[in-house]
Amino acid sequence: MFDYEALKFIWWGLIGFLFIGFAVTDGMDMGVGGLLPFVAKKDVESRVVINTVGAHWDGNQVWLITAGASLFAAWPLVYATAFSGFYFAMMLTLFSLFLRPLAFDYRSKIESEKWRTNWDKALFVGSMVPPLVFGVAFGNLLQGVPFGFDSLMRVTYTGSFFALFTPFTLLTGVVSVCMMLMHGSTWLVLRTDADVAQRSANIGRVVAVVLAITFALAGVMVWQSIDGYSVISNIDKMGQAQPTIKEVSTGSGVWLANFIQTPLLWLVPLLGIFMPLVVAMLLGIKNKSGSVKTASLLASALSIASIILTAGISMFPFVMPSSSQPNHSLLMWDTVSSEGTLGLMLMVVAVFTPIIIGYTFWCYKKMWRTVTIEEIEQNSHSAY
Amino acid sequence: MINETLVELSRWQFAVTALFHFLFVxxxxxxxxILFIMESVYVMTGREIYRDMTKFWGKLFGINFAIGVATGLTMEFEFGTNWSYYSHYVGDVFGAPLAIEGLMAFFLESTFVGMFFLGWDRLSKRQHLMGTFLMALGTNLSALWILIANGWMQNPVGSxxxxxxxxxELVSFSEIIFNPVAQVKFIHTVAAGYVAGSMFVLSISSYYLxxxxxxxxxKRSFSVGAGFGLAAIFSVILLGDESGYETGEVQKVKLAAIEAEYHTEPAPAAFTLIGLPDDxxxxxxxxxxxxxxxxIIATRSLDEEVIGLRDLQKAHEPRIRNGMIAYEYLTKLRNGEETPENLARFNETKHDLGYGLLLKRYTDNVVDATEAQIKLAVKDxxxxxAPVFWAFRIMVGAGVVMLILFILAFYFNARRxxxxxxxxxxxxxxxxxxxxxxxxxxxxxxxxGRQPWAISEVLPTFLSTSNLAVGDVLFSLIAFIVxxxxxxxxxxYLMIKFARLGPSSLHTGRYHFEQTPELASGLRSQNY
Incomplete structure (x- = not known):
């Protein structure tokens, strides 16, 4: 149905789709967890916040798991190189991810203030460390990562954990954290009322403006101070996955080449700056109607998609450039699985994604309501 | 050269994290x-006690589930972080079932688990029951795909x-799905899970009794556990036997190790009940x-032999020598000498490439291995x-004891x-x-029992690791343990607390600790 070249391109889009799916669904839960200490002042308010995502966080988290597994299946070399190269960063993410499932389920099982505030802290850490690390990791991808392959394709990473943190990657880390917080705040505005909703809106407005500024700033740095990569030899787009046989050069401003070549693509980063501002404006409206609240959530989702897509487009066709051996950089053309695997996995995705989205929507619809303090007090032994 | 300490630490880390995760799965x-059975009875009869059973056992299920989810994340990360050469070498085949597991099973399970806990007041009875069913289905499908992936490691077909x-690289996905090893492993493993669930309900119900x-x-909980458990333990034992049979076909080595059979015995072979293996x-x-x-167990016949380890090792020696040739031509091909002759020679020998790679432990070039090194690789x-032999006997012993207990529980329960x-x-x-x-x-x-292979006869375990510093893995291993x-x-702590409280933890006013003022105050002082 599709040739190998088309499959490779489709999978670049699908991996992007899965990561955006993760950021828009589970990123929302992470934003909610990150906002928890700031929008909830007493125990019952914390429970209101947690119960807005209580029924959905686990399903949402599967976006992360599926994105990881799809990376394994579709881009095995990226999975192998990134996960082993960023070893301590990955371990840090993993250990903080342990905290969320336990915090959601265990927190309200015991009526002790100390027990509950400790779990709230755990939820905060588990919600904020992963997006921070992911943002820093994305920044590192843009900068290039020091790795290379031997003749049997065994990868060696020559960087260190602390080398991951540069002014630019810290900035991308902030962008990522702001995305989640903004998104979480629009969700809380939509699903809570009274003080919690008001505090969420206030914080959300600030975070959204910070997001627009930091994202624009990161763009300036990509233009001025970060070297981009480009392939100067011919790429056999139909060819087998052999990432060590091409020639790559680097240069300042090269990451903007795709936008210059296809000016229409500028729309994507522009949306990435503009949509957070729309979110800030919508959150500022007093006595928001339901549709304003929904619009702010959608605008936030669109911001996230645009920002992630901007990074993808500027690096295209690179997915993981090597700073130490640029010729070993991983491209979406030469880091992929075989044609058979990509074709098979595409069919699986095509069949199951609509089903997943269908039942997920059904569950959201069934659970849809404004979570109030009264509701939590009435169901104090069954709610989270 | 291979860093043996790195390999050992990576293996320990995988074993610790996988075994720990496997406590909860x-x-x-x-x-x-079991929850689905209880809730079905509730929906059919409308009797509240069955809803309470579903909710109470569901509470304990939730405590277990949360930690299962958390520790499952590790498994998703660890192939990439610690086994990156493995991930590269087999990701094209092994990654697909994992990704399908996410899409087909894990989404289903995780989405409806939220409905199970928090949807009681928002879904109709039937909708909630359907959600519980989808949760159970997702969980079991999840096991199916994981075991298809694992079955491929044991018996790498279709690639x-x-x-x-x-x-x-993937050649035939249907062969991978219908891999006989994967099929029996799935049945054996999920049935073992049903036994664990049943024993859990039986033991705690016995405590209340x-x-x-x-x-x-x-008593009602006990009945569900006894009935479901008896059916499950029969499946485990009968299909464990199936599992032995498939091992006989595909993984003769593992079978010989389980039996500590060093010498090939004339058919039909005797079963070594107990003994002291000496490698x-x-x-x-x-x-x-x-x-x-x-x-009879392994070959389903009286006239087929079960081959002993001495003869198996003897047969591996020519394959290792053949693997050296495969490696020689692989090197030529990868250096650009892609002549038809080199290609033909490689294709003739490549099925033994994995055996050649066993030599990498002793010499990086493989082709220059000495006779002594080849001997060592044969031994490897x-x-x-002994560890396989004894672990197997502990497993079977525990199984037999459980079989007896389930039969007795079912019998006396049926007689009231x-x-x-x-x-x-x-x-x-x-x-x-x-x-x-x-x-x-x-x-x-x-x-x-699959050792020395990560992927049977394809990729040795010691080659599969990431190029990490020993200190990195030591650090993460200690962190995992802590x-x-x-x-x-x-x-x-939570499990024991709630198991002791029993259904009183539902606050319906119908159960033990809620009956008298003194007991109720005891309940409040428990602070849950």
Missing amino acids: PLTLGLTW EFNYMTMRM LKGRDIAFA EAMETHYAVKIPYALG STPPV EIESKRWLLKSLFVALPLPWIAIETGWFVAEF VYTILFIIEM
Whole structure:
């Protein structure tokens, strides 16, 4: 149905789709967890916040798991190189991810203030460390990562954990954290009322403006101070996955080449700056109607998609450039699985994604309501 | 050269994290169906006690599920972080079932688990029951895809090595799905999970019966556990036998190690009940044998041989030599000498490439291996026998004890005499750890028995690791042990607390601790 070249391109889009799916669904839960200490002042308010995502966080988290597994299946070399190269960063993410499932389920099982505030802290850490690390990791991808392959394709990473943190990657880390917080705040505005909703809106407005500024700033740095990569030899787009046989050069401003070549693509980063501002404006409206609240959530989702897509487009066709051996950089053309695997996995995705989205929507619809303090007090032994 | 310490630490880390995760998975597999059974009775009869049963056992299920989810994340990360050469070498094949697991199963399970806990007031009875069913279905489908992936490691069908990309690539996905090893593993493993779920419900219900409280609740729970458990333990044992049969076909080495059979015996082989395996001498001392039994179990016949480890190793030697040739031509091909002749020579020998790679432990170039090094590689080509031999016997022993207990529980429950059989209730309570002992040792037999391979006859374990510093892995291993210990303590604390409270924890006003003012104040002071 599709040739190998088309499959490779489709999978670049699908991996992007899965990561955006993760950021828009589970990123929302992470934003909610990150906002928890700031929008909830007493125990019952914390429970209101947690119960807005209580029924959905686990399903949402599967976006992360599926994105990881799809990376394994579709881009095995990226999975192998990134996960082993960023070893301590990955371990840090993993250990903080342990905290969320336990915090959601265990927190309200015991009526002790100390027990509950400790779990709230755990939820905060588990919600904020992963997006921070992911943002820093994305920044590192843009900068290039020091790795290379031997003749049997065994990868060696020559960087260190602390080398991951540069002014630019810290900035991308902030962008990522702001995305989640903004998104979480629009969700809380939509699903809570009274003080919690008001505090969420206030914080959300600030975070959204910070997001627009930091994202624009990161763009300036990509233009001025970060070297981009480009392939100067011919790429056999139909060819087998052999990432060590091409020639790559680097240069300042090269990451903007795709936008210059296809000016229409500028729309994507522009949306990435503009949509957070729309979110800030919508959150500022007093006595928001339901549709304003929904619009702010959608605008936030669109911001996230645009920002992630901007990074993808500027690096295209690179997915993981090597700073130490640029010729070993991983491209979406030469880091992929075989044609058979990509074709098979595409069919699986095509069949199951609509089903997943269908039942997920059904569950959201069934659970849809404004979570109030009264509701939590009435169901104090069954709610989270 | 291979860093043996790095390999050892990476293996320990994988074993620790996988075995720990596997403490929680089986209970999830079993309890989801038990919850579905209880809730079905509630929906059909409308009797509140069955809703309470569903909710209470669901509470305990939730405590277990949360930590299962958390520790499952590790498994998703760890192939990439610690086994990156493995991920590259087989990701084209092995990654697909994992990704399909996410899309087909894990989404289903995780989405409806939220409905199970928090959807009681927002869904109709039937909708909620359907959600519980989908949760159970998702959990079990999840196990299916994981075991298809694992089955491929044991018996790598449907794939071929590609010298250009330097990895295994998918040839036939249907062969991978219908891999006989994967099929029997799936049935054996999920049925073991059902046993764990049943034993869990039986043991805790026995505790309430012994304490004489919430009798009606405990007896009904007991009945579900006894019925489901008896069916499950029969499946495990019968299909464990199937599992042995497939091992005989595909993984003769593992079977020989399980049996500590160093010498090939004339058919039909005897089953070594117990003995002392000695890898140095390649003899089993003080063996107590049951005539004919092994031959019948493994080959389903009286005239087929079960090959011993000495003969298996003897057969590996020419394959290692052949693998050296494969490696020589692989190197030529990858250096650009892609002549038709080199290609033909490589294709003739590439099925033994994995055996050639066994030499990488002793010489990086493989082709220059000395006779002594080849001898060492031959010795490496089978796993140490004693750990596999003993783990298998512990698993089977635990299984047999459970079989007896389930039969007795079912029998006396059917005769409505269970309350008076306090010795049985006590035995059932004490037997709670048995399913976990059997499951963990079973995992060990399957995975340790596969050594020296990560992917049978394709990729040795020692080659599969990431190029990390020893200190990195040592650090993360210690971190896992510390953090997992803390998580385990928290989980057990909650589990024991809620199991002791029983259905009173639902606050319906109908159960033991809520009946009299003194008891109720005791409940409040428990602070839950």
